Amino acid sequence: AQTVTQSQPEMSVQEAETVTLSCTYDTSESDYYLFWYKQPPSRQMILVIRQEAYKQQNATENRFSVNFQKAAKSFSLKISDSQLGDAAMYFCAYRRKGAQKLVFGQGTRLTINP
Amino acid sequence: EAQVTQNPRYLITVTGKKLTVTCSQNMNHEYMSWYRQDPGLGLRQIYYSMNVEVTDKGDVPEGYKVSRKEKRNFPLILESPSPNQTSLYFCASSLPGLATYEQYFGPGTRLTVT
Numbered sequence: 001a002q003t004v005t006q007s008q009p010e011m012s013v014q015e016a017e018t019v020t021l022s023c024t025y026d027t028s029e030s031d032y033y034l035f036w037y038k039q040p041p042s043r044q045m046i047l048v049i050r051q052e053a054y055k056q057q058n059a060t061e062n063r064f065s066v067n068f069q070k071a072a073k074s075f076s077l078k079i080s081d082s083q084l085g086d087a088a089m090y091f092c093a094y095r096r097k098g099a100q101k102l103v104f105g106q107g108t109r110l111t112i113n114p
Numbered sequence: 115e116a117q118v119t120q121n122p123r124y125l126i127t128v129t130g131k132k133l134t135v136t137c138s139q140n141m142n143h144e145y146m147s148w149y150r151q152d153p154g155l156g157l158r159q160i161y162y163s164m165n166v167e168v169t170d171k172g173d174v175p176e177g178y179k180v181s182r183k184e185k186r187n188f189p190l191i192l193e194s195p196s197p198n199q200t201s202l203y204f205c206a207s208s209l210p211g212l213a214t215y216e217q218y219f220g221p222g223t224r225l226t227v228t
Contacts, residue, residue, distance in 0.1 A: 009154070045204060045219035091156055100145045100164075100208060101172065102217060104156035 002027045004094050006105035013082045014113050020067075021077045021108050023092030031097040034068065034075045039089040039107075048090070051075065053097075079110075087112045116141045120205050120220035127195055128228055135190045135223050137205030143218070144209060146188040150174065151202040151222075160203075163188055195227040 004025045013019035025034070036048040051059045051068050058066050063080045079086055092105040118139045127133055139146065147162035149172075159172030163182040177199055179191040188207075192199060205220040 004156075006156075043202065043222040043224075045206075045222075047216060050216075093157075100147065100217070101159050101162065102149075102157070102206075104149075104158070106154055106156045 002029070002094055002096065002103045004092055004103050004105040006092055006108050008108045009106070010109045010111070012111040012113055013079075015082055015084060017082055018078060018080045019082055019110065021079075021090055021092075021110065023075045023077070023105055025073050025075065025092075025094050025103075025105075027073070027094065027096070029096050033095045033097065034066075035093040035095070035102070036064070036066070036075075036077045037091045037093060037104075038086075039091065040085075040087070045091075049077065082112050084112050084114065086110060116218065118205055118207055118218050118220035120203075120223050122223060123221060124224045126226045126228065129196055130194050132191070132193050133195060133225075134192075135203060135205075135225070137188045137190065137220055138186050139188075139205075139207040139218065140186065141207065141209075141218065142185065143207035144185070146182070146205065146207045147172065147217075148178070148180065148188070148190050149204045149206065150199075151204065157204065160190070192225075195225075197227050199225065200227050201225060 032053045034051045038046045049061045065078045067076045089107045093102045121136045144165045148160040149157040151157045161180040163169040203223045206217045208217040
C-alpha cells in the first residue's frame, strides 16, 4: 500500500522569507501524481500544485515550487516570499495513475510571523 | 459555478442516532468519494463511487454506508454513530481518466458525536 509521510507537524516562518515543507512517500508504482493541498482556517481544500511523476521538471506555480526527487521518493514544497495568507495546514498527497483515490500525509501546520 | 456542496456544515449528535450527510456536485462527475480528516492522520478515504449504483469501500469504511442513486448525489450515512466517528468529513468528486486529475472538494462537515 502506498503511504505518504510529512514529518513536520508544525513549521513557522517570518513574513517575506522562504520556507520548505517536507514530504516523502512510498510506492512500488512508476507512474503517479503528487499534490500539495492547502487548508486554511475555512477548512476548504485548495490545490496548490501538482507534479506528474514522469516529468523530470519540477512544477512551479507563482511563489510555490516543488523539489521532486523520484529516486528518493521525496516531494517538498517551497514557498517563497511568504505572506500572511499562506498560513494554513498543508497536505501532501499521492495518486496512482489510473486511480482516483488520494493518499494523504499527516499535514503540516504553517504559521507566518509578521 | 462548479462546486461540491455538503450539508450540514456542522452537526452535533448523540451516540446511536442515525444521521445522513449529503453531498452534491453540479459538474456531472462520475467519481465521488468521502474522506475523514483527523489530527495527525490526515485525510483517509471512507467510501467511493465510480458511477451510479457502483460503490466500494475505501480505507476506513467501518460504521458508514453510502448510496449512489443519482449521479450528482452521494450521501454518507451513519446508522449508529459512535464517539470515534467525531471528525471532519469531506466529499470530493472528479472525472475519471488520465487527462483530468483534479479532485474537487466540498467545504467539509464537522461532526461531533457525544
